[in-house]
Amino acid sequence: MSISEFKKGRGAQLNTANKFHEHSHEIRDDFLNYCASEGEEAEESRTTIIETFPKTIVNKVTSPDVGLEYSLNPYQGCEHGCIYCYARNSHEYWGYSAGLDFEQKILVKRNAVELLEQKLRSKSWKATPIVLSGNTDCYQPIEKELRITRSLLQCFLKYRHPVGMITKNALVQRDMDVLRELAQENLVHVNLSITSLEEKTRRILEPRTATIKKRLETVEKLSTAGIPVSVMMAPIIPSINSHEIMPLVKEVAERGALGVGYTIVRLNGSIGQIFSHWIKKAMPDRADKVLHQIQQVHGGSLNDSRFGTRMKGEGEFASQVAQQFKIAKRLYLKDRERPQLNCKLHEEFKDGQMKLF
Incomplete structure (x- = not known):
């Protein structure tokens, strides 16, 4: 199949079965043929916004190798449509598919700000960085x-209160006034996710994200404004963006990034099926090679849940990637480090204003 046969503007090209459901459904070929002959769409392709009102908003992160303690996600599901996204599986907990549903059914936590304020005012809460977008992007289109x-x-x-952010959307520039004020008291750090320098690669991997040009521009503008910014090259995918490590680190360093991190792609749960289906449509000439290389990094499987190895992989390819990042950091990011977030101010502002006594 060719790129022209893709569902326009989407990453996943199918809805996988939800493992939490007793029943599942599939779209049969005869129905697809009927839709084609009648000029009808087999599935609804528009994005649906679903309002929710959760009881809590700040999540304790128990994974030992993620690098954050608490996260906050104002949205569940993500219209960006990144084909490799590890957050896809979480959509099944809400009763939806990790495939197209993840991109088309966006759950909005309408009471997010109210819940955060309750948390920050709680007498038992001790300030520790909370990361926006530990799961889905807080700057997605909605x-x-x-x-x-x-x-x-x-x-x-x-x-x-200290806050971290992870995004691949240039919309973060809209909030530079607030970010600048936070940065003045060392209360914020922004991570821009940049997977590739090649726009063609970005378009097929991350169809509804900001362009590479806009993301690089965002790194530069944040840095110039005094807002600490780093870059995540995540994930590294063998034979797709693995050749770009050195030039990407050099580019973001020149734009003012304080650091660079990475993960190697892992295809847990339904993501293995979604990614495999996608790459055979998008890159049929190298699909088998890429899938085989991913398996080599994760002990012979696309699925890797092992703490300690799941994020960075193992074997020759993983070692080569680690070495390239080590060299790139030494060449382009020597003596740069992001400042530690300030957790000391919050206690004096628990009622929303500084205590005088």
Whole structure:
């Protein structure tokens, strides 16, 4: 199949079965043929926004190799449509598929700011960095309209609480006024996710994300404004972007990034089926090679849940990637480090203003 046969603007090309459901369904070929003959769509392709009102918003992260203690996700599901996204599996807990549903059914936590304020005012809460987008991107397209992420940042500023951010959307530039105020008291750090320098690669891997040009521009603008910014090259995918490590680190360093991190792709749960189906349509000439190389990195399987190895892999390819990053950091990021976030101010601002006595 060719790229032209893709569902336009989507990463996943199918809905996988939800493992939590007793029943599943599939679209039969005769139905697809009927739709084609009648000029009809087999599936609804528009994005649906679903409002939710959870009881809590700050999540304790128990994984020992993620590098954060608490996360906050104002949205579940992500319209960016990154084909490799590890968060896809979490959509099954909400009753949806990790495939197209993940990109088309976006759950919005309408009371996110109220819940965060309750958390930060709690007498038992001790300030520790909370990361926005530990799961799905807080600056995905719907944020432009709803502005929940901006309101969350304003809440962190009000209570002088440290916050980290991970995004691949240039919309973060909209909130530079709030980020600048947070940065002045060392309360924020931003991670820009940049997987490739090649726009063609970006378009097929991450169909609804900001362009590479806009993301590089964002790194530079944040850095110039005094907002600490680093870059995540995640994930590294063999034979797709693995050749770009050195030039990408050099480029983001020149734009002012304070550091670079990475992970190697892992295809847990339904993502293995979604990615395999996608790559055989998008890159039929190298699909088997890429899938085989991913298996070599993860002990012979696409699925790798082992703490300690799942993020960086093992074997010759993983060692080569680690060595390239080590060299790149030494060449382009020597003596740079991001400042430690300030956890000391919050106690004095628990009621939303500085205590005088």
